[in-house]
Amino acid sequence: MQELSLNHKESETRKQLRIKYFDELISQKESESPIEQQINDIVNKLKEEEDKNQKLLIDLLIDCSIHLPFKTPFYATIIGLLNNKNYELGKESIRIVIEYLFHFISNAKFYEANSTLRFIGDLVRNNVLKLNSYITLLETLSNYLIENQTQSTKDFFAKLILGSLLFNGSLFISEKKENVKQLLGRIEMYISSRNYSGLKYVSMLKINEEENLPEDQLQNLFRIVNECRDNSWKLNILPDYSINFLTILNTNEVHEMQKLTIPTKFNDNFTMTTPIFPFYSKEYRSKDKIVLNSDVLALRILIEENLKFLDENSSQAVTEMMSFPLHQSIEKSTFYQIIVETSFAQIFILPRSPSHLMYYTRTFIHLFRESKIPPRLGILIDSCFQKLTLFETECYYRFVEWFAVHLSNFQFIWKWESWGEVVELNPTNTKRKFINDILVRCIRLSYHKRILQALPEKMKILMPPIVEPKFSYLGISSVEAKTQEEKEKQELHNKVAIKSTELLSKLQNKEQPEKIIHWLDTEIIPSIPFDTVIDMTTQALLQSGSKSFTHIFAKIEKYSPILIHLNKLPKQKQAIVSIVYQFWQKSAQHISLIMNKFLELNIIDIQSIINWFISIENKQLFHSSSLWEILSNALIHSTRRSRIVRKKKQKKQETEDEKKQVIGEDEFGSDSDLQMDVDLENVYSEVINEEKEIFLNLIQKFFVVISSHMEISDKNQANPFDSWFDEVSGLLFALVRRYHKQVIGCLNLLDSVLPSKPDRRVVTLFESIKEMVRFLN
Amino acid sequence: MSHLFLQDEGKSHYKDSRFPGTDGERDKKLKRSTTIYVGNLSFYTSEEQIYALFSRCGEIKKVVMGLNKKTKTPCGFCFVEYFEKQDALKCLRYINGSRLDERVIRTDLDTGFIEGRQYGRGRSGGQVRDEYRDDYDPGRGGYGLKKSQTMTERSKETRINRKNFHRNQNFEEIKRIRENNQKTQKNPRFREEKELDDLND
Numbered sequence A: 001m002q003e004l005s006l007n008h009k010e011s012e013t014r015k016q017l018r019i020k021y022f023d024e025l026i027s028q029k030e031s032e033s034p035i036e037q038q039i040n041d042i043v044n045k046l047k048e049e050e051d052k053n054q055k056l057l058i059d060l061l062i063d064c065s066i067h068l069p070f071k072t073p074f075y076a077t078i079i080g081l082l083n084n085k086n087y088e089l090g091k092e093s094i095r096i097v098i099e100y101l102f103h104f105i106s107n108a109k110f111y112e113a114n115s116t117l118r119f120i121g122d123l124v125r126n127n128v129l130k131l132n133s134y135i136t137l138l139e140t141l142s143n144y145l146i147e148n149q150t151q152s153t154k155d156f157f158a159k160l161i162l163g164s165l166l167f168n169g170s171l172f173i174s175e176k177k178e179n180v181k182q183l184l185g186r187i188e189m190y191i192s193s194r195n196y197s198g199l200k201y202v203s204m205l206k207i208n209e210e211e212n213l214p215e216d217q218l219q220n221l222f223r224i225v226n227e228c229r230d231n232s233w234k235l236n237i238l239p240d241y242s243i244n245f246l247t248i249l250n251t252n253e254v255h256e257m258q259k260l261t262i263p264t265k266f267n268d269n270f271t272m273t274t275p276i277f278p279f280y281s282k283e284y285r286s287k288d289k290i291v292l293n294s295d296v297l298a299l300r301i302l303i304e305e306n307l308k309f310l311d312e313n314s315s316q317a318v319t320e321m322m323s324f325p326l327h328q329s330i331e332k333s334t335f336y337q338i339i340v341e342t343s344f345a346q347i348f349i350l351p352r353s354p355s356h357l358m359y360y361t362r363t364f365i366h367l368f369r370e371s372k373i374p375p376r377l378g379i380l381i382d383s384c385f386q387k388l389t390l391f392e393t394e395c396y397y398r399f400v401e402w403f404a405v406h407l408s409n410f411q412f413i414w415k416w417e418s419w420g421e422v423v424e425l426n427p428t429n430t431k432r433k434f435i436n437d438i439l440v441r442c443i444r445l446s447y448h449k450r451i452l453q454a455l456p457e458k459m460k461i462l463m464p465p466i467v468e469p470k471f472s473y474l475g476i477s478s479v480e481a482k483t484q485e486e487k488e489k490q491e492l493h494n495k496v497a498i499k500s501t502e503l504l505s506k507l508q509n510k511e512q513p514e515k516i517i518h519w520l521d522t523e524i525i526p527s528i529p530f531d532t533v534i535d536m537t538t539q540a541l542l543q544s545g546s547k548s549f550t551h552i553f554a555k556i557e558k559y560s561p562i563l564i565h566l567n568k569l570p571k572q573k574q575a576i577v578s579i580v581y582q583f584w585q586k587s588a589q590h591i592s593l594i595m596n597k598f599l600e601l602n603i604i605d606i607q608s609i610i611n612w613f614i615s616i617e618n619k620q621l622f623h624s625s626s627l628w629e630i631l632s633n634a635l636i637h638s639t640r641r642s643r644i645v646r647k648k649k650q651k652k653q654e655t656e657d658e659k660k661q662v663i664g665e666d667e668f669g670s671d672s673d674l675q676m677d678v679d680l681e682n683v684y685s686e687v688i689n690e691e692k693e694i695f696l697n698l699i700q701k702f703f704v705v706i707s708s709h710m711e712i713s714d715k716n717q718a719n720p721f722d723s724w725f726d727e728v729s730g731l732l733f734a735l736v737r738r739y740h741k742q743v744i745g746c747l748n749l750l751d752s753v754l755p756s757k758p759d760r761r762v763v764t765l766f767e768s769i770k771e772m773v774r775f776l777n
Numbered sequence B: 001m002s003h004l005f006l007q008d009e010g011k012s013h014y015k016d017s018r019f020p021g022t023d024g025e026r027d028k029k030l031k032r033s034t035t036i037y038v039g040n041l042s043f044y045t046s047e048e049q050i051y052a053l054f055s056r057c058g059e060i061k062k063v064v065m066g067l068n069k070k071t072k073t074p075c076g077f078c079f080v081e082y083f084e085k086q087d088a089l090k091c092l093r094y095i096n097g098s099r100l101d102e103r104v105i106r107t108d109l110d111t112g113f114i115e116g117r118q119y120g121r122g123r124s125g126g127q128v129r130d131e132y133r134d135d136y137d138p139g140r141g142g143y144g145l146k147k148s149q150t151m152t153e154r155s156k157e158t159r160i161n162r163k164n165f166h167r168n169q170n171f172e173e174i175k176r177i178r179e180n181n182q183k184t185q186k187n188p189r190f191r192e193e194k195e196l197d198d199l200n201d
Helices: A008-026 A035-067 A069-085 A087-106 A110-125 A131-145 A151-172 A177-193 A197-201 A217-230 A241-249 A294-309 A314-322 A332-347 A357-367 A373-386 A393-408 A416-424 A430-445 A448-454 A457-462 A484-508 A513-524 A530-544 A549-566 A570-583 A588-600 A606-613 A616-623 A626-638 A640-663 A671-715 A723-738 A740-753 A760-776 B023-032 B047-057 B085-094 B145-154 B156-166 B171-186 B188-200
Strands: B035-039 B060-067 B074-082 B106-110
Touching: A008 A035, A035 A069, A035 A087, A035 A110, A035 A241, A069 A087, A069 A110, A069 A241, A069 A294, A069 A314, A087 A110, A110 A131, A110 A151, A110 A294, A131 A151, A131 A177, A151 A177, A151 A217, A151 A294, A177 A217, A197 A760, A217 A294, A294 A314, A294 A332, A314 A357, A332 A357, A332 A373, A332 A393, A357 A373, A357 A393, A357 B047, A357 B085, A393 A430, A393 A723, A393 B047, A416 A430, A416 A457, A430 A448, A430 A457, A430 B047, A484 A513, A484 A530, A513 A530, A513 A549, A530 A549, A530 A570, A549 A588, A549 B047, A549 B060, A570 A588, A570 A606, A588 A606, A588 A626, A588 B047, A606 A616, A606 A626, A606 A671, A616 A626, A616 A671, A616 A723, A626 A640, A626 A671, A626 A723, A640 A671, A671 A723, A671 A740, A671 A760, A723 A740, A723 A760, A740 A760, B035 B047, B035 B085, B047 B060, B047 B074, B047 B085, B074 B085, B085 B106
Parallel strands: none
Antiparallel strands: B035 B074, B035 B106, B060 B074
């Protein structure tokens, strides 16, 4: 099996088979022959291959059935017809499907498990499997709901069963009604006892304490499945091809399924609690006529699975969706609306979207070939824009990142005029900030003048300034100083300006770093204050490479010994962070990339970045989007090593588990293996400790800043829960949510980061952070 | 993820004709490589733009802009090196075929940058493909070299006539000014840069 175990030769043969029999079918070439004819043709072709490569053929058919959700009934009917001719083939198919299901459940692959279970229902419909076996399978899965399992695990199984019933409930119209009733009863009992407090931590829109929690996906699914049952399990989504072959299929020998042994150790390191996309709800959909019924939900499930399974080939994912033969009861325009909404909703799923953000950009590029799609997406984007103030920080930035790249693919065409009202808003207003953030990113992807051309006249004042460096020692000041202090300052500035010009020419003439260090030690440090020397040297270095990133990186790499020589204390490292920020203050892109280069060369450490940026002195920075970008990138850079070591350790663990199964537990590895183990363990504990330090410090700094803000607000009798507080707490939640797997490692130490005698409002926030981390893990 | 439509990851459609090794060695290098070759860029696309787009898929270690061997100006390609292999693969999946500077760009896995590969290999110093192009591509210097040469031949006679007219003038100087004017008209950014250069001068 492709997912499980195929050697190289088998993989190659499988690939050949795919090309020979399936590629044309998979790529959905418009065929003029009716579908029955197509099925017959492929069945006849496959029969020829059956003797030679039965196992691979079945595997390929099952792979298609599971991973092409819109075509599952098509492949199920093929298997049904093949089973009619060859009983063994049907039996083997059941065995492999169960193997797949076990694999997906063990690895907590929900989408795949859901699709497999649905496919098993289709096998019942095509007389390959007994209905008894199917209901037994669902009952076995439901056992997880009453056992001592985590909520994530129970959600996983409840959703699997409900998803399967939604599509295959019609199988139970005349039989096993009581069993289905019991199944639903069991799920209802679980749902009513379920904890919903975590919903607010994964909601795309912020939820106030007083507000009702949004409907969770599981609740929504349960409600609609019940409605569907009341409606005699009527579902007009997937075509049932078995009807055309009933006379043949009725003569099938039907198989029993072996009992599924559910894995004892279940990977439940995830959350299944996800609110439904808020823009699905009635509140936001007064204009269109889509009713949230079983058909719509079923389509959404199929689209979500399709997007997930084909996330390495967005073009194919779109082809699969757009060529889906819709039932006549659903209008094409409704289907397009559902495609747009479902694909767009994926971007905002917390804690992380099912696929990479860029995948959705690509998906919409392909979707835009259909002219009815862009206006629908436009309406959705506008709805989101109107609700921006409610967006969770992480979702806000995802929206910004996605939309800027999206626009760059479509000549920056957008109905900018409709957002023209923002020019009258305060610069800290979320809508205005959003447009500013979009424009900053669009300029990066293009150039200033091009974006200016794309904007209507009225909105041109929103254009961010042209990015340029700010070198403070560019010339000698000739302004007459009034006081003695000013005079001294001016003298020092002029002196440094002369020296910095000298240093610049040394850097431009590619003088060796050792010589420059010597020059600084002997001529500069004795005559100029040390802090100013650091400032002058760093600025001169940044200025010398300000032409492009290649220039600056080359300069930093070559002259890093100078900066390391000058900056040994944490305070000095923080000073460097500050200098870089001042030098490139209008460009988070420059700051972020230069910081990461400094981190790479050990000129500064991540703690310096955290300490400088998250401080009450730089309080105003929290209003700027650059902070999110700089911190996120620095954290990605700093946790890279631990990610790699974690992966290595996990891989090693898997190899060891496999070995144990083969040679037994008593066998020991060689000395070199043991040494490698010890080394890996040492590195692992080292990186874990590093990570703990980073995140404890990060959270601590946030709470110090928030506590200070509370104190100042109380002193000034101002409301502490202002827009600044929203920005800071949003950033904190977003960062902790993103790194929840790392933060859980230091959860027991978290209490130590709170300031002594903390404000009760700070404690409440702190408890929410802890609750979120526990919930997400 | 299903492997039904998966391209052979780690294999590249682009083949460096000057790779110093066997196909096997090349495949081995590609399997480990974190470098992406990016083609069909505009000559005016800057490094900042490359960083802005490609960092969407992961942290970038290095960008090497492709340069015209003679003029040392960008000639429409670059190498992007990621820190991690998975990010390079994401780039192949999600960035290939998208637009940068309003041009559809192409990405391919590369064996890795070595000194010298940043230069175009065409006779003009740019990329070979730009020498055989028939179309007029303002983002890549107008017509291809061959086409320009043909056009030059055709207008030879006209130029000889004009030569008499310019006999008493500094032809080279006029030509230089004309070329400069043409460039500035093609891309507003060039104008910006030129203005800045003039100011600096």
